[in-house]
Amino acid sequence: MNYHGGHRRKHYRGGDDYDNDRRKEMYETPEQKLRKSIINLGEVDPVQELPRLAKEIYEQASLSIPAVSEGFRIGVTEQPFKVPFYAALLRLLHDPPPDASEEAATGGSTTLGKQVLEDYWKAFQAFLDKLAWREIRLCIHFFAHLTMARLVSPQSMFELLKSFTAVLEEFSASHGRAMKAALCAAEGLMMAGPIFKQENDTDASEIINAIAAYTDSVVGSKVLVQPIARLDAEAPVIEHADELLDSALAALRIFKTDDFSQTADSFPQPYLELPEYTGSLFDLPSVLVPPEVIELDGLTTDSGEDAQIKKEEWPQYYVQLFDNDITPDPTTPVGYAIRSSILDLIDIFEVNRKECARLLLEFPKWTLPGTFKPRPGAPPQEPLAGKDWQLESTVIEVILGSVFLIPESAHKPVYYFALITELxxxxxxxVGPAVGKSIRKLYSLLADGLDVDLSRRLAEWFAVHMSNFGFQWVWKEWLPDVSLSIRHPKRIFMRRAIEFEIRLSYYDRILKTLPEPMQDPNASLMPEEAPGPDYDYDDPTRPYHDAAQSVLNLLRGRAKAEDVIGHLDSLKNTISETAEGDVHVDTVLRSVAMQSLLHIGSRSFSHFLNAIERYLPMLRHLTSSSIPGGVGIAIPEARYDILNAVSAFWKRSRHMVVIVFDKLMQYQIVDPTDVVSWAFIYGGSSDASIGKVSFDAFQWDVLKGALDKANGRVMIARRKVTALRKEEDDNAARAKASDSATMEVDAEGKQANVIPAAESPALTTALKAFTTLTREQKAALSRTLDGFVGYLVAEDKPNPHARKVITENAWHNRANWDEIEWETWETWCWFRHFSRMYSPYLRNYVNTLAEASLSKVGPASDPAVGLFKKTWNIATGQE
Structure with a gap:
């Protein structure tokens, strides 16, 4: 046992501070102790603790009903796996205390449980007013269990669920709002269904039909977010994945078919073991789900409507990795209940991954006995309804399903990666074997069309996970796949995973972990050299070495930017004398200067930033066309030269290319549109007859950085304009109020001193900046769409491969695809990802973008054009 931690803490923090902290921890108020006892229910055995905790609450309830209610609220919304037991605890609180009078015992006074429930309803109403959807849904779970415990009237509970299905009929309700409301109604019905079956005034079909009608209306949007990308069919059969709302609906239909008899096999119901409550039932007040708060700032889109950028919410598909005899099928009642509970736990405990991992491994404690196989050394249990699932495989499947949500996961992927590591x-x-089986399953799905962005995330997780466990993997299993096409998804995954591993470790160390056939340069898996800078002018035998060394010496000596610019101008004649062929002097000069600057900053990130900031005037000079007696005007060719120089210098560390591009955009040396154009013009492979045809993950990283920069600038500018307008309106209102109150001051003269909001210099400047940045954002999006049109469906240079890879026969024969066909398929998938990722921005400029880009596509009879427009229409909400 370690006895030194406290002394060290006392030594470093000071004795007084430490003693004060200890006293604060020791002296809790009675209300705090009571609340803590409620929250900690079930630390050992929840069923056995219920009578003791109920007695403790009775003894101290006179202190504060709100404290008891708050304990229930925190427990229900932050520990949802305990909800059935909190319902049982509240059931006990509806019984009179042992020392109650005869009048109280016979129902002559309001029970403690009912007082707590009344106070709890106020908290639920507060959640509803704020549209805190997770808390709302978990409270509905609580009310549903209370309904089963005969504490809440079935009719009022049914009406509460119907109030959420009413959201599904709202005009233009977002998918996120509708999905959350539907899940509230569906899960409440799953838990309280047996009671509704006994009531004449409640019909479960009413809720089920409302959810089904909504899911049928969003079939189109599901096409873009399926984890297995299929481009060859109108409505492909979804394999290895299930959609969250569709799973809930499937489970509900099974519940309904079996007259909700499976509720008892899906959810713990400890309250049913208690004597039935015969007192008056609590009627849940009727509610109206508040509308979404839409903040309009008066800035308009190209269609004339008020601008509003809100993250688009799509249907949620979860990848299935194991057979139904290993993990529960989420489209069945018990399978849906288990996955929903694990998802809630993962979501709530995102702030503490260690605690989350512990609770996940203890999850069987809160499920019905026999749901999961007993842990080694635990007493055997009778399987639940013939099921005996593996806990670890179930948990890993749910976590990875959350990681691989499209277009992005709810939390940062690194949280899920770290959580798996803790497990x-x-x-x-x-847990280790479950992780290994998951990796192998996902790897096998690569050849079946696993989405390209999911493939990228898989490589990231694989590399991070390997880095935490000594980079130990059985690479020999994948040796046969080295013979596949170099652009086959499995080859791309291995190459990318190794690249990520090298970033997390060292080149030589990763090389030693691979079998010899994979180390062979012909396998094209390992880079030929370790990552690092590649200065083109380091070799004395290379052209322009002397000129580059002279520039490098000036930069090393921290010469003034003006002196470096003067020296670069003086080098033009020298370079032109030695230039070979069609080499442009200015292009060479920019390459020499940019690579020399990067060489100075390659020692560390701080060196790079210092170098960039010191020589910003030089960079602006390089990207300008000098006009005698005038100002330098930025030209695209100059900016492309700068970007090409960066790409050449960091060609062995491509992630550094993305980082440097970001800084160049930040310092406004290049624009996002320049970076977007560079990604399409200079990235990917090409075909002599049709030009560029491929788009890969590196190009996506470059493109995403540019689009995020453009969108982020517009968002900041919008907020600034909104804040200035509010400030000006408030100032005008105060001035007007002051003018009305001060009668002796000349009203007309007073008003003359008030600057209208529209004429405020600060607001005028902000509006101009917003207009400029919006134009830049629109240009970046338009250039991106142009790029994909040119790759896939351009009328002037049709791409026959773009049509070929989307046919059903071609997909079935994909084992025979060559490099160009796999590249084209990947490009299609990245276009899909762009469309769904930036859907909110595309919708704001749908008319402008369609006129500028879609007019360049080929004939409508071309299947590739049809798929391109279908994807566009779904992303922009037109289909």
Missing amino acids: CKLSPTT
Whole structure:
């Protein structure tokens, strides 16, 4: 046992501070102790603790009903796996205390449980007013269990659920709002269904039909977010994945078919073991789900409507990795209940991954006995309804399903990666095999059309996970795949995973982990050299070495930017004398200057930033066309030369290219549109007859950085304009109020001193900046769409491969695809990802973008054009 931690803490923080902290921890108020006891229900055995905790609450309830209610609220919304037991606890609180009078015992006074429930309803109403959807849904779980415990009237509970299905009929309700409301109604019905079946005035079909009608209306949007990308069919069969709302609907239909008899096999119901409550039932007040808060700032889109950028919410598909005899099928009642509970736990405990991992491994404690296989050394249990699932495989499947949501996960992927690592550390012998099987399953799905962005995330997770466990992997299993086409998804995955591993470790170390056939340069898996800078002018035998060394010496000596610019101008004649062929002097000069600057900054990130900031005037000079007696005007060719120089210098560390591009955009040396154009013009492979045809993950990283920069600038400018307008309006209102109150001051003269909001210099400047940045954003989006049109469906240079890879026969024969066909398929998938990722921005400029880009596509009879327009229409909400 370690006895030194406290002394070290006392030594470093000071004795007084430490003693004060200890006293604060020791002296809790009675209300705090009571609330803590409620929250900590079930630390050992929840069923056995219920009577003791109910007695404790009775003894101290006179202190504060709100404290008891708050304990329930925190427990229900932050520990949802305990909800059935909180319902049982509240059921006990509806019984009179042991020392109650005869009048109280016979129902002559309001029970403690009912007082707590009344106070709890106020908290639920507060959640509803704020549209805190997770808390709302978990409260509905609580009310549903209370309905089963005969504490809440079934009719009022049914009406509460119907109030959420009413959201599904709202005009233009967002998918996110509708999905959350539907899940509230669906899950509440799953838990309280047996009671509704007994009531004449409640018909579960009413809720089920409302949810089904909504899911049928969003079939089109599901096409773009399926984890297995299929481009060859109008409505492909979804394999290896299930959509969240569709799973809930499927489970509900099974519940309904079996007259909700499976509720008892899906959710713990400890309250049913208690005597039935015979007192008056609590009627849940009727509610109206508040509308979404839409903040319009008066800035308009190209269609004349008020601008509003809101993250688009899509249907949620979860990848299935294991057979139904290993993990529960989420389209069945018990399978849906288990996955929903695990998802809630992962979401709530995002702030503490270690605690989340512990609770996940203890999850069987809160499920019905026999749901999961017993842990090694635990007493055997009778499987639940013939099911005996593996806990670790179930947990890993749900976590990875969350990681691979499209277009992006709810939390940062690194949280899920770290959570899996914590699980492996807590139980390596049971979690490790589940992780290995998951990797192998996902790897096998690469050839079946796993979405390209999911493939990228898989490579990231694989590399991070390997880095936490010594980079140990059985690479020999994948040796046969080295013979596949170099652009086959499996080859791309291996190459990318190795690249990520090298970033997290060292080149030589990763090389040693690979079998010899994979180390062979002909395998094209390992880079030929370790990552690092590649200065083109380091070799004395290379052209322009002397000129580059002279520039490098000036930069090393921290010469003034003006002196470096003068020296560069003086080098033009020298370079022109030695230039070979069609080499442009200015292009060479920019390459020499940019690579020399990067060489100075290659030692560390801080060196790079210092170098960039010191020589910003030089960079602006390089990207300008000098006009005698005038000002330099930026030209696209100059900016492309700068970007090409960066790409050449960091060609062995491509992530550094993205980082440097970001800084060049930040310092406004290049614009986002320049970077977007560079990604399409200079990235990917090409075909002599049709030009550029491929788009890969590196180009996507470059493109995403540019689009995010443009969109982020517009968002900041919009907020600034909104804040200035509010400030000006407030000032005008105060001035007007002051003028009305001060009668002796000349009203007309007073008003003359008030600057209208529209004439405020600060606001005028902000509006001009917003207009400029909006134009830049629109140009970046338009250039991106132009790029994909040129790659896939351009009328002037049709791409026969773009048509070929989307046919059903071609997909079935994909084992025979060559490099160009796999590249084209990947490009199609990145276009899909761009469309769904930036859907909110595309919708704001749908008319402008369509006129500028879609007019360049080929004939409508071309299947590739049809697919391109279909994808565009879904992303922009037109289909």
